[in-house]
Amino acid sequence: MSDAQHTEAHEGPIKSVKQLVTAVIAAFMLPVIAIILLANYVDFGGRKGAGSDSLSAEQVALRLQPVGNVSFKEAGSGALRTGEQLYTEKCAACHAAGALGAPKFGDAGAWGPRIGKGYDTLLTHAAKGFNAMPAQAAADTQDVELGRAVVYMANKAGGSFAEPKAPEAAASK
Numbered sequence: 300m301s302d303a304q305h306t307e308a309h310e311g312p313i314k315s316v317k318q319l320v321t322a323v324i325a326a327f328m329l330p331v332i333a334i335i336l337l338a339n340y341v342d343f344g345g346r347k348g349a350g351s352d353s354l355s356a357e358q359v360a361l362r363l364q365p366v367g368n369v370s371f372k373e374a375g376s377g378a379l380r381t382g383e384q385l386y387t388e389k390c391a392a393c394h395a396a397g398a399l400g401a402p403k404f405g406d407a408g409a410w411g412p413r414i415g416k417g418y419d420t421l422l423t424h425a426a427k428g429f430n431a432m433p434a435q436a437a438a439d440t441q442d443v444e445l446g447r448a449v450v451y452m453a454n455k456a457g458g459s460f461a462e463p464k465a466p467e468a469a470a471s472k
């Protein structure tokens with residue numbers, strides 16, 4: 300009773316509780332709908348520079364991929380590279396011309412003191428990196444291949460290291 304009197308006391312567009320509820324809901328919903336429509340209208344999603352493929356599925360996947368990736372290789376002896384092959388593929392970039400102060404290929408003067416450290420030390424340094432040389436151990440490089448490359452370079456510069464043997468599993472195939 301007192302409710303009814305109360306509502307009647309103030310004249311305005313809202314005359315019942317039902318209208319009030321509707322008005323309140325509308326007051327909340329309208330801005331939300333407006334924002335959704337605006338967001339769709341602005342549409343940040345498809346923006347990119349003209350001629351850029353930066354948003355293509357491939358480019359996005361490239362950016363999202365975790366650091367490093369694994370590639371599988373058959374472990375058969377045929378798949379193993381020789382020291383010379385690995386050298387040409389991976390080491391020559393620096394060692395052919397002596398980039399970053401790398402001992403030059405075939406330079407006995409530069410290699411002499413290094414050869415004196417022994418094969419094991421040189422292999423460890425090649426695998427894990429040494430001063431300006433980044434680590435050469437990699438998912439696509441087997442230890443024995445790295446060893447062969449070290450031996451290849453060292454021996455071409457006056458060393459006489461024995462070539463490391465291929466692991467048993469690979470040799471038996």
Ligand code: HEC
Pocket residue numbers: 385386389390391392393394398399400401402413416420421422424425429430431432433435445448449
């Ligand atoms: C990015 C350039 C770079 C690449 C690629 C590179 N090296 Fe080197 N390497 C160097 C530098 C620079 C040094 C000299 C580091 C020093 O003595 O300070 C070096 C030194 C070495 C040494 C002598 C280490 C010692 O203890 O004196 C060995 C062995 C070697 N590299 C093997 C390799 C092999 C094997 C590869 C290829 C699988 C390779 N390097 C690829 C830059 C490179």
